[in-house]
Amino acid sequence: MQQANVPPKIVFIGGAGNMAGAVIGGMIAAGYPPEQILATGRDTRKLADFSTRWGVAIATDNLQAVADAEVIVLSVKPQVMGALCQSLRPALAGREPLVITLAAGIPLAAYRRWLGEHLPIVRAMPNTPSLVQAGVTGLYAGPGVTQAQRQQAEQIAGAVGITLWVEEESGIDQVIAVSGSGPAYYFLFMEAMIDAAEAAGMARADAERLTLQTALGAAKLAQSSDVDVARLRRNVMSPGGTTERAIQRFQRDGLDKLVAAAMHDCAERAAEMARELDRD
Ligand SMILES: NC(=O)C1=CN([C@@H]2O[C@H](COP(=O)(O)OP(=O)(O)OC[C@H]3O[C@@H](n4cnc5c(N)ncnc54)[C@H](OP(=O)(O)O)[C@@H]3O)[C@@H](O)[C@H]2O)C=CC1
Numbered sequence: 001m002q003q004a005n006v007p008p009k010i011v012f013i014g015g016a017g018n019m020a021g022a023v024i025g026g027m028i029a030a031g032y033p034p035e036q037i038l039a040t041g042r043d044t045r046k047l048a049d050f051s052t053r054w055g056v057a058i059a060t061d062n063l064q065a066v067a068d069a070e071v072i073v074l075s076v077k078p079q080v081m082g083a084l085c086q087s088l089r090p091a092l093a094g095r096e097p098l099v100i101t102l103a104a105g106i107p108l109a110a111y112r113r114w115l116g117e118h119l120p121i122v123r124a125m126p127n128t129p130s131l132v133q134a135g136v137t138g139l140y141a142g143p144g145v146t147q148a149q150r151q152q153a154e155q156i157a158g159a160v161g162i163t164l165w166v167e168e169e170s171g172i173d174q175v176i177a178v179s180g181s182g183p184a185y186y187f188l189f190m191e192a193m194i195d196a197a198e199a200a201g202m203a204r205a206d207a208e209r210l211t212l213q214t215a216l217g218a219a220k221l222a223q224s225s226d227v228d229v230a231r232l233r234r235n236v237m238s239p240g241g242t243t244e245r246a247i248q249r250f251q252r253d254g255l256d257k258l259v260a261a262a263m264h265d266c267a268e269r270a271a272e273m274a275r276e277l278d279r280d
């Protein structure tokens with residue numbers, strides 16, 4: 001029985017991986033007690049390093065790890081999720097811990113098949129900036145998830161950034177295309193700017209410093225501003241000036257169509273992954 005004011009004991013399966021690691025790091029930075037977190041994995045060295053960094057408990061035995069967990073976060077790659085869930089099933093029979101899955105492209109129906117119909121399951125789609133508490137997490141609650149369990153999911157995701165609950169499961173694929181995969185789009189754009197600045201003669205370290213601070217500044221300005229991003233862009237573009245010339249090039253070469261097509265491909269890949277599961 002959970003004591004008043006003690007946050008739930010959470011087990012992260014695949015806890016030292018990129019995504020769960022970012023969520024755990026962000027939660028601890030936000031004050032979540034590390035002793036309430038258990039991270040599992042297969043690589044003992046990686047787990048030990050992770051535990052040294054964050055002070056959380058670690059384990060390689062998933063079945064033992066979930067035995068008394070109130071919340072179980074599944075964060076393995078989609079390709080191994082089915083086998084993992086089926087291996088957990090015996091430990092979950094007759095119990096109803098909240099299961100939160102971070103995986104892209106696996107529908108709720110598959111978890112219900114693998115784990116049992118009785119479990120309350122939330123699909124969450126976070127992103128790696130959760131590590132610095134600047135994350136975004138999309139959330140979708142399956143059947144049987146209680147209001148208290150929604151709040152538990154919200155408490156975890158809300159500790160590391162902003163949250164958005166979607167009413168339809170397909171909304172998770174839209175969240176993937178915007179914020180789940182989105183950090184990689186910005187990193188790609190930054191890489192391109194750094195490479196171009198270096199090619200034009202700037203020292204790489206200077207190019208990195210200027211590019212990152214510009215990205216941060218633009219995002220902060222947009223977040224604190226009461227005008228939209230199109231207006232902020234126009235504020236930088238003096239008529240007949242330098243920015244206008246650069247923006248004209250982006251627009252002439254179809255940046256908006258390219259972005260829309262890439263986001264479409266991203267969401268479509270999530271749907272395709274779900275179809276591949278059905279064929280297995
Ligand atoms: N990366 C991202 O930006 C995002 C990822 N996601 C989702 O998060 C999930 C994890 O992705 P990501 O963190 O990038 O992948 P990683 O490969 O970094 O992490 C997965 C972890 O799972 C562990 N693992 C594999 N098999 C088992 C097992 N049987 N038992 C316990 N642990 C196991 C691995 O540990 P070991 O090395 O010890 O085997 C590894 O640390 C995916 O489903 C992905 O769709 C969602 C949103 C964003």
Ligand SMILES: O=C(O)[C@@H]1CCC=N1
Pocket residue numbers: 104176180181
């Ligand atoms: O690329 C992927 O499949 C995962 C899901 C969202 C971000 N990374």
